[in-house]
Amino acid sequence: MGRGQGERGMSPAALGLLTAALTLVADQASKLYLLFVYDLPLHDPLLLGPFVTLTVVWNRGISYGLFQQGTELGRWLLTAIAAVSAIALGVWMMRASSRLLTVSLGLIIGGALGNGIDRMAYGAVFDFVHLHAGTFSWYVFNVADAAIVFGVVGLLWDAFVTERQQSRTA
Numbered sequence: 001m002g003r004g005q006g007e008r009g010m011s012p013a014a015l016g017l018l019t020a021a022l023t024l025v026a027d028q029a030s031k032l033y034l035l036f037v038y039d040l041p042l043h044d045p046l047l048l049g050p051f052v053t054l055t056v057v058w059n060r061g062i063s064y065g066l067f068q069q070g071t072e073l074g075r076w077l078l079t080a081i082a083a084v085s086a087i088a089l090g091v092w093m094m095r096a097s098s099r100l101l102t103v104s105l106g107l108i109i110g111g112a113l114g115n116g117i118d119r120m121a122y123g124a125v126f127d128f129v130h131l132h133a134g135t136f137s138w139y140v141f142n143v144a145d146a147a148i149v150f151g152v153v154g155l156l157w158d159a160f161v162t163e164r165q166q167s168r169t170a
Helices: 011-035 072-095 098-120 143-169
Strands: 052-059 125-133 136-141
Touching: 011 072, 011 098, 011 125, 011 143, 052 136, 072 098, 098 125, 098 143, 125 143
Parallel strands: none
Antiparallel strands: 052 125, 125 136
16 A cells, blocks of 8 residues: 555545646636626626625735735736645645645645636636625636635644644544
8 A cells, every 4th residue: 555545545645636637627617617707797787586696896906805916926926825724734735634734735726726717817816606695695606616625624724633643633
């Protein structure tokens, strides 16, 4: 068996890489479909249910619309930050032995790369999922954003819950 490979077959690093690839594919496929097949800009907004609407938002900043960039320098700076972050997280992922940690890092890497591709192709990130209820309105996001959030939750779980459980059993 390879390094870090358990009886279940796939090594943690391979699982992380697979997670990153699947996240990237799901993100880009959803965006390409909504932009170029369904033509969401023509049908905007599309009510999917009482709490979910698909709408077109071009985010020129980072998560939650922070640090909006209106220049080419800002666009490419955010793209470079996403690329460097994905590489650094990839190095961490390849060295990690925990499946939860590698999957969490894979989600973040796939999401960062997906949003980075948007910045390169369109100059902004295509966000489209809007959750709302009554007067409550959540930020508009995409598959990459959701993957990043779930990845961060996984990192926090691994850091605080899993580590604590392992220190109790040691």
